[in-house]
Amino acid sequence: xxxxxxxxxxxxxxxxxxxxxxxxxxxxxxxxxxxxxxxxxxxxxxxxxxxxxxxxxxxxxxxxxxxxxxxxxxxxxxxxxxxxxxxxxxxxxxxxxxxxxxxxxxxxxxxxxxxxxxxxxxxxxxxxxxxxxxxxxxxxxxxxxxxxxxxxxxxxxxxxxxxxxxxxxxxxxxxxxx
Numbered sequence: 001x002x003x004x005x006x007x008x009x010x011x012x013x014x015x016x017x018x019x020x021x022x023x024x025x026x027x028x029x030x031x032x033x034x035x036x037x038x039x040x041x042x043x044x045x046x047x048x049x050x051x052x053x054x055x056x057x058x059x060x061x062x063x064x065x066x067x068x069x070x071x072x073x074x075x076x077x078x079x080x081x082x083x084x085x086x087x088x089x090x091x092x093x094x095x096x097x098x099x100x101x102x103x104x105x106x107x108x109x110x111x112x113x114x115x116x117x118x119x120x121x122x123x124x125x126x127x128x129x130x131x132x133x134x135x136x137x138x139x140x141x142x143x144x145x146x147x148x149x150x151x152x153x154x155x156x157x158x159x160x161x162x163x164x165x166x167x168x169x170x171x172x173x174x175x176x177x178x
Contacts (some may be wrong), residue, residue, distance in 0.1 A: 002041020004058070009061050010065035022083045025049045026053045027137065035057040036063040042085040042176050044149045048077040048173040051083055052162075055148055057136055059176050061149040075146060085134055085174055092133030092173045093148075096125045100157040103127075112172040117140040128155050144170075 001020060008014035008030050009108050018028040027035065027049065034046070047053030056074040063069050066077050092111065098104030107120045117123055118141075130152045139145035148168070157168065 001019075001063070001086075002039070002043060003039040003111075004043050004082060005037045005039065006030055006079070006082075007037070008032055009037045011035060011036060012062075012064070016040045019082060022050065022081075024081050026082065027080055032071065033066065035065055036069075036079075037061075038063075042174065044083045044085065044166075045072055045079045046081040046083070047078055047095075049080045051081050053080075054146055057147060057149070057174070072091070085149070085151075088134055088174070090132055092135070094128055094130040094133070095137065097127045098125055099121060100126045100159065102154075103130065109171065114143060114170050116169055116171065117141070126158050129153075130140070130155070134174040136174060137174050138148070138172075139166060139168065139172045141169045149174075 004019050006017045006019065006026060008169065012035050014034065015030055017026065027043045036059050040060060043058045045058060046055050046057050054076045056069070066089070083147065088159045092107050095106055096109060097106050105122060113119050116125070128150070130150050136148060155161065158164070
């Protein structure tokens with residue numbers, strides 16, 4: 001499976017916390033996160049406890065300091081929880097819907113899409129059903145801006161999930177050997 005190590009200080013210094021599964025409250029182990037080493041697998045790290053707030057995808061590698069991570073696109077400076085992305089080698093399939101509760105126009109998606117508006121002529125979508133695979137959704141075209149992790153399941157209303165002012169404009173499959 002996966003293993004991620006959080007360190008309180010930059011350059012893998014200070015106290016550390018080894019994690020090999022989901023952790024809803026890293027602050028119960030460390031006062032802050034200054035650097036991260038992902039030894040195996042892929043993880044989403046979250047700005048707040050219980051997998052809330054802004055998210056950022058991490059694959060195997062060394063992340064020496066939070067300032068460097070912010071230059072890579074992470075838009076927050078605090079990590080409070082993490083979720084392991086399980087290994088997946090199957091097909092990828094989801095349906096996106098124009099309205100809540102799977103209403104309105106629907107498109108079936110099986111591969112990455114760098115611009116939802118151009119490909120599907122949808123300026124917005126409010127629900128989705130992820131049937132297969134693990135996906136990252138982005139707020140801007142070409143996989144830019146804030147990102148969100150979606151695993152298999154039904155997502156009936158992005159608004160009810162707290163994404164009422166959010167528009168997902170691109171999406172990609174997590175195909176890394178997590």
